[in-house]
Amino acid sequence: MFFLTLLAFAVGCQAKANANTPQMGWNSWNTFKLNFNESILEKTADLLVSTGLRDAGFNYLIIDDGWQAATRAEDGRQQVNATKLPNGIAPIAKYAHERGLKIGIYSDAGIYTCGFQPGSWGYEELDAATYAQWGIDYLKYDNCGSFQAGTQSPPERFSKMRDALVASGRDIFYSLCEWGHQFPWYWADQIGQSYRMSGDITAIFSDTGKDCACKTAYCLNTGYAGCSVLTIIRKMREIAPFSKPGSFADMDMLEIGNGNMTLHQQRTHMSFWAALKSPLIIGADISKLSKESLSVLKNKNIIQISQDSLGKAALFVPELSVEKVKQVWAGDLSGGRTVVLLLNELNSTQNFELLVKALPALNSRETWKVEDVWSKEVIKVKGNYTVAVETHETKVLVFSRN
Incomplete structure (x- = not known):
């Protein structure tokens, strides 16, 4: 039945907004959870501008869970929490727009949100029309309340909001947040512009054995929360081939x-x-970012890789990788270039012998110009290439024809 449902949606309409490159912005959840207010949002909008993050491409100001009142109005419309946001959402949207930003909001494909605020299940058309009226440009749509709507599959529930956003008459980016439940890489391209492929991230780099129990893409419904950076990277070995523009x-x-x-x-x-x-x-x-962290976020050459016009994800190269020791990834960039990532998982420096002939699109008999994106060093390489990679470092190398 599930796959018949997928087939039905495969011939349906897609959400209107286009996404040839991945979206960039800021979201309130990881730092503030439910505890934000109008002042924090306006201050963050100003900081996106003053720090140069907006000009680097981070142009979405996304209000996550907690903006809603505890109940809907008598006419069914979602209400704004008057304590946190006394002037409502529309003025914040205007504030963001006046600063060259776009505005995002949050809801859930169930009865409740993750913070037990009213979800959008059964109110999709009304909510989408309300968001459009407020000037919303982006919707993050979660899955916490699905236990109240569990008789409907994720593709069914998430596509209802897709259709409502299209009918709203406003171009609203649609970001699906259902944690990889029922494998969205097989169907989300018919519904939204991006889809969460894993449980929530945590600010821990290395997998400890205790972070999210679901450590592969296909372990179904266990251990969605608290995933380390490395665990999520490992999951992408199975999922990256599905990613594509839009x-x-x-x-x-x-x-x-x-x-x-x-x-x-x-x-x-x-x-x-x-x-x-x-x-x-x-x-x-953003007000507490160190200069070091800000420089990482604003690195122009890394952002150019993210926003490359091909929109193709790098892929895992198992022949050159060793489990829990080192990872090699490679992907196509525009202009006939190739990006290669060398990740050292060890707690000591190790040398990578990079076999150029084993990498997609590279000819070992040619001489290549290789740029180290983080160090900005440029060298010429023909044949094999050995490079030292420090603890938990990733060398990002862009190969282009000499």
Whole structure:
């Protein structure tokens, strides 16, 4: 029955917004959870501009769970929490738009949201019309309340909001957040522009054995919360081939600036989210970002990889990788270039012997110009290439013809 449902949706309409490259922005959840207010949102909008993050591409200000009142109005419309947002959503949308930003909001494909606020199940058309009236540009649509609507599959529930957004008359980006439940990489391209492929990220770099019990893409419904950066990267080995322009696998928000990650770990985090074409959504309090974290987020060359016009995710190269020791990924970029990622998982420096002939699209008999994106070093390579990679560092190498 589930796959018959998928077939029915495969011939249906897609959400109107286009996404040739992954979305970029900021989301309130990882830092503030339910505890934000109008002042925090306006301050963050101003910081996106003053720090240069907006000009680097981070142009969505996304209000996550907690903006709603506890109950709907008598006419069924969602109400705004008057304590947190006394002037409502529309003025915040205007504030963001006046600063060259777009505005995002949150709801759930169930009776309740994750914070037990009213979800949108059964109210899709009314909610989409309300969001359009407020000037919303982006909807993050969660799955926590699905236990109240469990008789309907995720493709059915999420497509109802897709249709409602199209009918609203406003171009609203649609970000599915159902944690990889029932394998959205097989069907989400017919519904939204991005889809979460795993449980919630945590500000921990290395998998400890205790982070999300679901450590592969296909372990069904166990252990969705608290996934480390490395666990999510490993999951993408199975999922990255499905990612494509208009349907990007979402590895969850960036934890850069949160927790105690080293500079190498933060760079690895940013490198993989960019090269695997995950949305780049900042989850930190921008007012508390260190210069180091801000420089990682604003790295122009890494962002160019994320926003490359081909929109193709890098893929895992198992022949050159060793489990829990090192990973090699490679992917096509525009202009006939290739990006290669070398990740050292060990707690000591190791040398990578890069067999150029084993990499897609590279000819070992040619001489290649190789740019190290983080160090900005440029060298010429023909044949094999050996490079030292430090603890938890990822070398991001862009190969182009000499």
